[in-house]
Amino acid sequence: MQANSHHILIIEDEQPIRRFLKASLSNEGYRVSEAVAGEEGLRMASAQPPDLVILDLGLPDLDGQDVLKRLREWYTSPVIVLSARDQETQKIKALDSGADDYLTKPFGIGELLARMRTAMRHAHRVGPEATTATIGALRVDLAARLVYRSDKEVHLTPLEYKLLVTMIKHAGKVLTHRFLLREVWGPQDSQENHYLRVFIASMRRKLEDDPARPRYILTEQGVGYRLAVE
Template sequence: MPGGDHLILIVEDEQPIRRFLKASLSNEGYRVLEAENGQDGLRLAASQPPDLVILDLGLPDLDGQHVLKQLRDWFTGPVIVLSARDQETQKIQALDSGADDYVTKPFSIGELLARLRTALRHTNRGAAESSVVTIGDLKVDLTARLVYRRETEVHLTPLEYKLLVTMLKHAGKVLTHRFLLREVWGPQDSRENHYLRVFVASLRRKLEDDPARPRYLLTEQGVGYRFAADDPRV
């Protein structure tokens, strides 16, 4: 079964959604734990550490953002935020607090499962830890600092290379504008979003078949970017 032996913790107060998620995940071969509030979710996560957490932000006892921050004090696995809150500020706050991805209600179970698989694959693969990362027709030799597209070397500027490697290290994860600016340009430029637009556009011209319809460097509108390793939109 695709789920293997992975244990998924669902922290969601709406019973119909919990039941639907449990049935869908179980059918894919995952083991499932359920919690209907934040306190129970934290307790279960501590007593039976899961491989991945699906976390609703609108919980009855604790704000989901608070639960996420407490989880990130010790839990290193992926967290996918599932929420009816569609405001960009909520998404950005969750991602900056340590969420790996978010799915907005109402959601497609196919998309959620695809993002869950991506998060688990990236965790297990540890792609950025090897000296050569290959995704699709792109290859990055981290030791030699060389980038190839279909075996042809692509010449990147130092900042383009740094941005690409930063995104590769977090492939499949939504990265906020603030995070990318801080990692690539430093804290003094953490609000200069136009830097990112210019450099992402340049990378797309060099790495994508069709820069207007990117396969790898995806935009998360109003939030940031995602390097799509195994994304459902690829």
């Protein structure tokens, strides 16, 4: 990566984590800014909008969820949240509020960099005018509403197809159970997680080489699903 190619804003009050992130990201050629509190982070993001925000949910002055909501009033680039292991409900709430991804502390820098690359690719992906989506051996003709696996047509039910297209539109991003249910079935079914399990299992049997070890439709345990990107 070229030096200074992307600007990253870290909003994190724990100095060891902040130092680790700044050193690691700077070594990868990112320009890094740091904020130790929510209000400071919001001011910095407004003054010089970054290409990506890394946001800790536990901040000294504001709840990280409130920082995220205020950011999403105007900020459209990716946000990756940091959370503790016991904050599963907080992860889901953050994703539903507009976070692109999350990492659980402690985490490795390799995983963070991969999540960042995915989030930024998704942010710059060609929009609705694209008529074909290709991920590995999967190809979806969005105009003709046809799905192919290794150039062989795969029959999906209308709801399976709608679920797949929803995931394609957000490829690489963690999508919560609630989000997928709301998008595909409507708000009245947003708590019916068993719908998703049944449909995801059926789609994996049709789209994956090994449904027990999915390559494309990945489970984010307790949170939702992610459509992998190459």
